[in-house]
Amino acid sequence: MLYFQAEKEPILSSFLYASILSHDCLEQALGFVLANRLQNPTLLATQLMDIFCDVMMHDRGIQRSIRLDVQALKDRDPSCLSYCSALLYLKGYHSLQTYRIAHALWKQGRKVLALALQSRISEVFGVDIHPAAKIGDGILLDHGTSVVIGETAVVGNSVSLMQGVTLGGTGKEHGDRHPKVGEGALIGASATILGNIKIGAGAMVAAGSLVFKDIPSHSMVVGIPAKIIGYIDEQDPSLTMKHDARKEFFENVAVSCMEGRSTGEFFKMLCFPYIYCLKNW
Structure with a gap:
């Protein structure tokens, strides 16, 4: 060849x-x-x-x-x-x-x-990865541009990280202060995950999301701040690399409408999270 x-x-x-x-x-x-x-x-x-x-x-x-x-x-x-x-x-x-x-x-x-x-x-x-960070095997840094991984971050095996992902801290605190990403997770482009929190195995964080809290295994989260909109059938979404919203997305839209939030407002929150966050600060 x-x-x-x-x-x-x-x-x-x-x-x-x-x-x-x-x-x-x-x-x-x-x-x-x-x-x-x-x-x-x-x-x-x-x-x-x-x-x-x-x-x-x-x-x-x-x-x-x-x-x-x-x-x-x-x-x-x-x-x-x-x-x-x-x-x-x-x-x-x-x-x-x-x-x-x-x-x-x-x-x-x-x-x-x-x-x-x-x-x-x-x-x-x-790409800025602190040499003390712990990263497993079978990792995909897709494009790699602007990926930041902090000193005490841990990334499990078979994780996929898209461009612009940040695994960072929340301030000047010392000690264990960065995220722990479980095996098989898929982190979308420009997602920001801050603090000593856990992203469960097989979870998917949608592009542009801001995550401050623990994310359960095999859940799909999106928005600023990130919210759970459903759960994923695949064991390891990092391997399938499917970023599309599935039936859980539309089921969540229906639930949100029943709870009094309009469909339009919910779509704005998911599709334009930065604008939604600023308008509702």
Whole structure:
């Protein structure tokens, strides 16, 4: 496949050879790609590659994670043409794997270097993940742009995070202060989840929602502040990546109307949550 691409686009032949074909394993190829994307005049690519490869080649947990993450991209992102395209081009994957290296360094006590990598991830990829955060395997950062994950956040296995998601704190408090996202959850674009709260396994947070309270497992929430509008049939919505509202949505509209809220008002709350919030502040 890569040889065919090199023949079709000769200008990429050197890039493809240096990035993938010249390496013996995925860890070396990934280390090369990440080092060359994150290098700057004071952090040389050769130095970064040595660090990245040393961490990955001696950490079986990371070796497992980088494979499950690329599988998640291939399975859930229809724009991912191949495993090689994820490795070469997708910054959501790149930022997540660099975080994994920074996390390993953080646990080794090399916190200054871990924070330096966090800074470079933010500058280059537009993704800010604290190296102390705990993130499981099989994670999809779709696009990745503007994702923020705080120091004490925990993200379970097989979670999908769309662009603009924030897992943040609520102020200057210290200690355990960031969200805990359960396995298989799907967090929609620009959703903001604040505080030491739990997002249950298999839950779905709709795009643009603002979450301050615990969310039960397999529930669907939407709005500012987020409200439960139903429950999800799928065990792991992160795997199906279905963002559409189902029958629970319309059942909730009916209930809201029976409780005295007009259909128009309810739709405004769900479809235009920011405007609704400001008008009803």
